[in-house]
Structure formats: C-alpha cells, structure tokens
Amino acid sequence: MDTMQNDRIRLDGRVIAVTGGGSGIGRASSQLLARRGAKVLVADVNEEGGRETVGLIQSAGGEAHFLRTDVSKEADVQAMVAEAVKRFGGLHGALNNAAVESNTHAPLHEEPLEQWNRLVAVNQTGVFLCMKYQATHMLKNGGGSIVNIASVAGMTAIPNLAAYVATKHAVVGLTRAASCDYAALGIRVNAIAPGAIETPMLRDALQDPQARDHILRMHPIGRIGQPWNIAEGVAWLLSDAAAFVTGVCLPVDGGYTSI
C-alpha cells in the first residue's frame, strides 16, 4: 500500500523545519509533509542530500527550501529558525530528526570519549538547541508542534551502544520535559521511537546476513520498517489530528518494544 497517497491528514499552510532532511527518515518525512500541504525547510549538514530532497519535493509540486545546518551549532540552529520565518513567513512545526550513530560497537569501557562527545553534541545537544529556538519563536507566534526522533534505543538498551542509547534516552527525557513546560502555552512536544528502518544509517548492519536475521528476530512483525512508516507518525503528530497528544514517545517499531 502506498500511504503516500493517503491525504486525510492535512498540513496546509504550515511551515515545518526538518533536520536531517537530506536522507532516510528525514527525507521521507519532508516529502510526506510537503504532500500534505506544508512548506518544508530542509536542514542538513549534507548539502547534496538536502538539495536532492528539495528537488524531489518541488518536482512533485510541493514547496521546500534547503539550508545547510549543523544542529550541534547554536548559530546554525538560530539561522534555521530565522530562515523559515524569512522564506516562508513563520514556523509552525518541527521534526528534530538529525542524528549520528556510533562507529564502534563495543562495551562502555571501550567507547572512545571522542565518539561519546560527537554523539552527545549532535543527538542530544542538537535536539536541545532546536527545541530552544523553535519554542522561542512558537511562544511568540501562536504555538506549534514539535516531534523529536528518538529510537527504540531510547526506551530499552541495545548492547554495545552506550553513547547512542544514552543520547536517545535523553531525547525522550527532553521531549517529556519540554512537553510539560509548554503544554498550556500552545506547543505540543512528542517523540517517535523507530525500530529498525531501512535507511543509510542501517545499511551496513542489513548487509550482514547474521545481523539482519538478528534484527528481524527482534521485530515481531517479521520485517524491517520503511522510512514512510515513520513519516506517517510524524505527519499525524504534527497535525491537528493529534491536538490532545503531548509528551508521548510513540514506538513505531513493528512490536520491538512489546517483547
């Protein structure tokens, strides 16, 4: 079923910033949000990927613009919000999706400090900075909706991935904390915890037959997810259909966290 054809949830007139929009889940979400009527600011360190996403949206008749943004840099994040306002007249929604993975899979005592710092800077501080400046704008301009991409690794541990697991738990904590701060002020803040999704981030693991089998066994649904599976949840949480939903971390994981 091509749910990209499902246009029940509309986002007409909304301006939405998507970090990490140049690849995988961020790209699929940018495309779906644009299909549903949103103007999308695609923000990524990957200029080629980000521009390609914008091209895909525009060739399908949607509105999008790319801005090179490193979410771990405060000035870049401020510029991202300013660009959405300048280019499209506001910022009503945000998908904070950019993240990096660990290069090594090893127990905590073998985790290089440099890797820990890199993951914290992008996955954790990046989400903090994005919410800080998105909320600053939204508080003065009628509210909004923010979705952060966590992971099943933000709800349970995955062995040999301490830094990644810690940063994704932090995303869930930041989501809950911010949802309390802003619930009565017109900003909803939610997270999605994807299971294994077929994107460049998971490419290496999926090419190893043993690792692929292990991943499949961890998902009761018996298959690996596709980026559009996550995009559908993102579109719903960003839309008024989820008007009474805030502070949740929604697993979209083929049952991973239910076993």
Ligand SMILES: NC(=O)c1ccc[n+]([C@@H]2O[C@H](COP(=O)([O-])OP(=O)(O)OC[C@H]3O[C@@H](n4cnc5c(N)ncnc54)[C@H](O)[C@@H]3O)[C@@H](O)[C@H]2O)c1
């Ligand atoms: N693929 C999976 O199985 C899976 C599972 C659970 C959670 N996630 C999460 O989903 C999100 C998207 O992952 P994906 O699988 O689409 O990965 P991906 O590698 O395809 O895309 C990540 C994007 O983030 C961008 N990015 C990296 N560092 C950045 C920075 N400092 N500033 C701005 N952009 C930056 C990359 O350039 C890339 O375009 C991530 O938060 C990831 O942790 C993925």
